[in-house]
Amino acid sequence: MNFDKEFDASGLSCPLPILKTKKALSDMASGQVLKLVATDCGAVKDMQAFADQTGNSLLGMEEASGSYTFYMKKK
Template sequence: MEANKEIDTRGLNCPLPILKAKKALSEMASGEVLKVVATDPGSVRDFQAFARQTGNELVEQSSANDEFVHYLRRR
């Protein structure tokens, strides 16, 4: 998937990946896609809840090699 912006939150635990994503999304235009790379297994659940609460669309989530990748579309 193509992303307009990517942030690396590897090594950070909740709530830091969410906070960094929130800040990055605030600097993006509506409809743009943010890619977040995380190592916190809880980030899968956290980003699902974050998308529901903020109205941003969680487009895709995947995991490989203990890394979790989340794609969010700015509302």
């Protein structure tokens, strides 16, 4: 998947992946896509909840050996 910005939140626990996502999105333009990598399994539900509540779109999520990659499109 194409993306405009990338952030690695590997090793960080709740709520840091969400807070870092919010921060990373803040200087992006509407429609741009952020790629975020996390190892916190709680982030799977949290990222969806973040998307649902903020109006940003979670385009996809991939899991590979304990690492989760999210693609978030800015509202």
